[in-house]
Amino acid sequence: MSATQTRTGSCLCEANKFTVKGDPMLFVVCHCMNCKKQTGTAFMSNVMFKEENVDITGCQDVGQYADSNNKSGSTILRHFCNKCGSTMFGKPDETRKTGVVYIPSVLIDGSDAWTPTKEVFAEKKCSFVKELVINSPQ
Numbered sequence: 782m783s784a785t786q787t788r789t790g791s792c793l794c795e796a797n798k799f800t801v802k803g804d805p806m807l808f809v810v811c812h813c814m815n816c817k818k819q820t821g822t823a824f825m826s827n828v829m830f831k832e833e834n835v836d837i838t839g840c841q842d843v844g845q846y847a848d849s850n851n852k853s854g855s856t857i858l859r860h861f862c863n864k865c866g867s868t869m870f871g872k873p874d875e876t877r878k879t880g881v882v883y884i885p886s887v888l889i890d891g892s893d894a895w896t897p898t899k900e901v902f903a904e905k906k907c908s909f910v911k912e913l914v915i916n917s918p919q
């Protein structure tokens with residue numbers, strides 16, 4: 782696996798296609814209520830990339846929700862497919878330029894090769910979710 786490998790990704794209906802370059806900086810499983818509500822499932826698994834390594838020019842029909850009612854204290858722009866409703870990428874709003882984009886790992890082809898590096902809001906974990914495989918970097 783080359784560090785500059787380019788992978789493709791898409792939403793369910795493929796109206797929104799993108800590519801990512803290299804491996805993610807971080808792979809975070811989030812158990813917060815906002816992520817659970819947005820995805821409609823028990824937790825969200827996000828891979829983080831530098832903005833310059835993500836090409837979203839193939840995203841044709843994406844909507845956004847400015848989520849300011851969250852535990853991070855800043856507004857997160859949560860994107861989704863307007864056609865199929867898939868959760869897409871997210872990033873902080875213009876007031877907090879981190880240069881980092883998160884993407885649900887499962888949207889990316891070949892993402893099964895990656896293991897989460899971090900789990901956040903574990904105290905909000907759904908009771909039926911037990912131990913996940915977390916590969917914390919040392």
Ligand SMILES: [Zn+2]
Pocket residue numbers: 792793794795796797862863864865866867
């Ligand atoms: Zn779609």
Ligand SMILES: [Zn+2]
Pocket residue numbers: 811812813814815816817825
């Ligand atoms: Zn979250």
